[in-house]
Amino acid sequence: MTEKYNMPDERGHFGPYGGIFVAETLMPPIQELNEAYQRYLADPVFIAELDADLKYYVGRPSPLYHAERWSRELGGAQIYLKREDLNHTGSHKINNTVGQALLAKRMGKTRIIAETGAGQHGVATATIAARLGLECVVYMGAVDVARQSLNVYRMKLLGATVVAVESGSKTLKDALNEALRDWVTNVDNTFYIIGTVAGPHPYPAMVRDFQSIIGREAKEQCLEATGRLPDALVACVGGGSNAIGLFYPFIEDKSVKMYGVEAAGDGVATGRHSAPLCAGRPGVLHGNRTYLMCDDDGEIIETHSISAGLDYPGVGPEHAWLKDTGRANYVNITDTEALEGFYALTRMEGIIPALESSHAMAYTMKLAPTMSKDETIIINLSGRGDKDMQTMAKREGIEL
Amino acid sequence: MSRLAARFEALAKAGRKALIPFVTAGDPRPDFTVPLMHEMVKAGVDVIELGVPFSDPMADGPVIQRASERALAHKMSLRRTLETAIEFRKTDQDTPIVLMGYLNPIEAMGYEDFANAAQRADIDGVLTVDLPPEEGLECSALLKARGIDPIFLLAPNSTDERVKRMDAAGSGYIYYVSLKGVTGAGHLNTADVEHKLQQIRANTNLPIAIGFGVKDALTAKTIANIGDGVVIGSALINKIEDNLDDLDLAKQEIITLLASIRQALDS
Numbered sequence: 001m002t003e004k005y006n007m008p009d010e011r012g013h014f015g016p017y018g019g020i021f022v023a024e025t026l027m028p029p030i031q032e033l034n035e036a037y038q039r040y041l042a043d044p045v046f047i048a049e050l051d052a053d054l055k056y057y058v059g060r061p062s063p064l065y066h067a068e069r070w071s072r073e074l075g076g077a078q079i080y081l082k083r084e085d086l087n088h089t090g091s092h093k094i095n096n097t098v099g100q101a102l103l104a105k106r107m108g109k110t111r112i113i114a115e116t117g118a119g120q121h122g123v124a125t126a127t128i129a130a131r132l133g134l135e136c137v138v139y140m141g142a143v144d145v146a147r148q149s150l151n152v153y154r155m156k157l158l159g160a161t162v163v164a165v166e167s168g169s170k171t172l173k174d175a176l177n178e179a180l181r182d183w184v185t186n187v188d189n190t191f192y193i194i195g196t197v198a199g200p201h202p203y204p205a206m207v208r209d210f211q212s213i214i215g216r217e218a219k220e221q222c223l224e225a226t227g228r229l230p231d232a233l234v235a236c237v238g239g240g241s242n243a244i245g246l247f248y249p250f251i252e253d254k255s256v257k258m259y260g261v262e263a264a265g266d267g268v269a270t271g272r273h274s275a276p277l278c279a280g281r282p283g284v285l286h287g288n289r290t291y292l293m294c295d296d297d298g299e300i301i302e303t304h305s306i307s308a309g310l311d312y313p314g315v316g317p318e319h320a321w322l323k324d325t326g327r328a329n330y331v332n333i334t335d336t337e338a339l340e341g342f343y344a345l346t347r348m349e350g351i352i353p354a355l356e357s358s359h360a361m362a363y364t365m366k367l368a369p370t371m372s373k374d375e376t377i378i379i380n381l382s383g384r385g386d387k388d389m390q391t392m393a394k395r396e397g398i399e400l
Numbered sequence: 401m402s403r404l405a406a407r408f409e410a411l412a413k414a415g416r417k418a419l420i421p422f423v424t425a426g427d428p429r430p431d432f433t434v435p436l437m438h439e440m441v442k443a444g445v446d447v448i449e450l451g452v453p454f455s456d457p458m459a460d461g462p463v464i465q466r467a468s469e470r471a472l473a474h475k476m477s478l479r480r481t482l483e484t485a486i487e488f489r490k491t492d493q494d495t496p497i498v499l500m501g502y503l504n505p506i507e508a509m510g511y512e513d514f515a516n517a518a519q520r521a522d523i524d525g526v527l528t529v530d531l532p533p534e535e536g537l538e539c540s541a542l543l544k545a546r547g548i549d550p551i552f553l554l555a556p557n558s559t560d561e562r563v564k565r566m567d568a569a570g571s572g573y574i575y576y577v578s579l580k581g582v583t584g585a586g587h588l589n590t591a592d593v594e595h596k597l598q599q600i601r602a603n604t605n606l607p608i609a610i611g612f613g614v615k616d617a618l619t620a621k622t623i624a625n626i627g628d629g630v631v632i633g634s635a636l637i638n639k640i641e642d643n644l645d646d647l648d649l650a651k652q653e654i655i656t657l658l659a660s661i662r663q664a665l666d667s
Contacts, residue, residue: 019534019535020532020535021503021530021531021532021535022530022532023458023459023529023530023553023555023577024532024552024553024554024555024558024562024577025459025553025555025556025557025577025580025581027555027558027562028555028558028559029557167462167465168456168465168469173456174456177456177457177458180458180459181458181459181461181581181582184459184580184581184582185580185581185585186580187557187580188580281508282507283504283507283508284502284504284507284530285456285504286456286458287530289507292504294504294508295508296508297477297478297479297505297508298454298477298478298504298505298506298507298508298509299453299455299477299504299505300455300456300504
């Protein structure tokens with residue numbers, strides 16, 4: 001039985017979540033963006049151009065790979081990996097930047113800005129900006145600049161200006177604050193490419209729509225490979241763009257269980273984590289209402305995760321809605337567990353996952369053995385681990 | 401009539417412009433704010449905007465962000481900002497106080513609890529930077545029911561339609577953000593402000609206070625004459641930041657600046 005899912009409403013609400021919570025100067029550009037987005041979404045020429053870019057530039061469709069050895073080892077469900085790590089630039093982030101950059105071009109914007117945590121979205125943005133000949137400025141927390149220096153170099157190589165943000169906790173949320181400040185100052189010529197399903201409407205819906213190519217392909221590929229829908233989907237959740245990209249096309253398929261894996265850092269009980277859905281409360285940050293990590297006074301709490309891409313105190317508002325309605329399950333994985341996932345996939349399948357995606361791997365190691373051998377799990381392998389080599393080597397005491 | 405409406409009406413009758421300082425509650429220490437507020441009143445300010453510290457002040461420049469950080473380091477909060485206002489009211493029942501901040505502290509307290517607490521603290525207006533009228537009607541209704549003015553922002557790129565929306569949703573005054581940018585920015589263009597104000601005046605009768613990027617007495621006078629009042633924030637907080645080791649001097653420099661602006665406005 002399927003039930004029609006039709007979120008968000010025209011004002012960007014997913015139940016009580018989402019919406020448009022921004023300062024007045026951003027209202028006109030957000031309205032302009034929403035109108036442009038609605039117009040081009042229905043424009044066959046725009047869609048054809050986007051499809052061609054996804055095919056020839058990004059390299060889609062990405063394979064759905066049956067991890068047979070790992071499945072056998074875990075002794076339960078058959079595990080399939082949606083290989084977003086094989087996209088151009090190494091993660092799912094490019095699906096969205098290609099779409100938003102085409103939109104920027106159509107809207108006559110000459111300057112692109114972006115925030116980035118792990119640097120994957122920054123790289124994907126710098127990449128598409130280089131290709132389209134647009135000026136590009138990427139905001140990145142100073143802490144993240146230090147732990148993801150390889151990606152900083154890639155962005156610079158691509159011609160982007162990388163601004164290290166020194167305010168607040170110097171991570172992703174502060175990069176977002178700084179990008180919003182840039183946008184408010186340069187609204188006339190600047191397009192802000194948000195990298196996740198957060199921000200004010202229409203960003204959560206727009207980024208989801210661009211990322212849902214992941215789930216649409218996975219559904220078709222799964223039917224082809226197994227003759228039926230998967231039993232479970234697993235994806236890591238920071239802001240939640242790769243997870244919603246995989247989940248969205250399956251929302252009406254009630255037999256498909258969904259697991260969003262948040263970063264538990266040192267453990268949810270320690271308070272040093274990035275798991276707002278598991279251990280936060282509803283509030284408003286960065287333009288939308290959603291689950292947040294904040295204290296009783298409403299001040300945002302500093303987050304912690306081994307993976308820069310999950311180190312964010314909020315989460316996309318649609319995930320907040322899917323949690324409250326019970327359609328998706330949100331679980332969490334500690335830094336230590338994520339590392340086990342990282343090593344497992346690397347050694348069992350010869351695929352080195354990003355530390356973000358490793359959280360999804362680690363949860364699958366718990367989930368798969370509880371399922372039967374004729375059941376299927378699709379994990380979103382959202383990015384490759386190349387960017388994390390320095391972090392991992394350092395943990396192992398190796399100097400590169 | 402609300403204290404804010406009465407204040408702007410009296411100023412208009414006297415042919416004077418409102419001088420509105422913005423300071424962050426608890427910056428750099430919780431005990432600094434109330435004495436400063438009283439001194440500012442003596443220096444001739446008409447309304448005080450009291451900033452509620454927030455961890456992620458997205459619309460503010462670095463100066464006000466650091467003010468928030470200093471206040472938060474002393475565990476300042478919305479609750480304690482309201483206590484600050486109560487303390488001030490003990491000896492000043494006349495000067496309108498407007499709370500200016502971000503939505504999440506209010507969300508955490510709950511809209512109704514906040515409206516009640518603001519009423520108990522005898523707050524006159526509430527300006528929530530990231531709460532446009534589209535999302536803010538529930539909160540503004542609770543405030544209005546308690547005689548508190550919800551104050552909204554307008555910006556250089558606001559359309560006629562938005563001016564009308566703010567006119568319908570807000571009361572007390574409208575805060576016109578004089579430039580596309582953050583607080584304390586350096587590219588204020590008074591000719592642009594003058595031009596925009598004509599469009600705004602055509603669509604609202606609410607008093608207009610103008611802020612963002614006002615740094616000195618001369619600019620303040622020009623800006624105030626275009627509108628009904630001028631808001632000055634980062635330039636005051638700079639005085640705190642420059643004198644963190646001598647807060648008496650910080651206070652003195654703030655008062656000197658405000659007095660010079662008052663004089664310019666009245667001359």
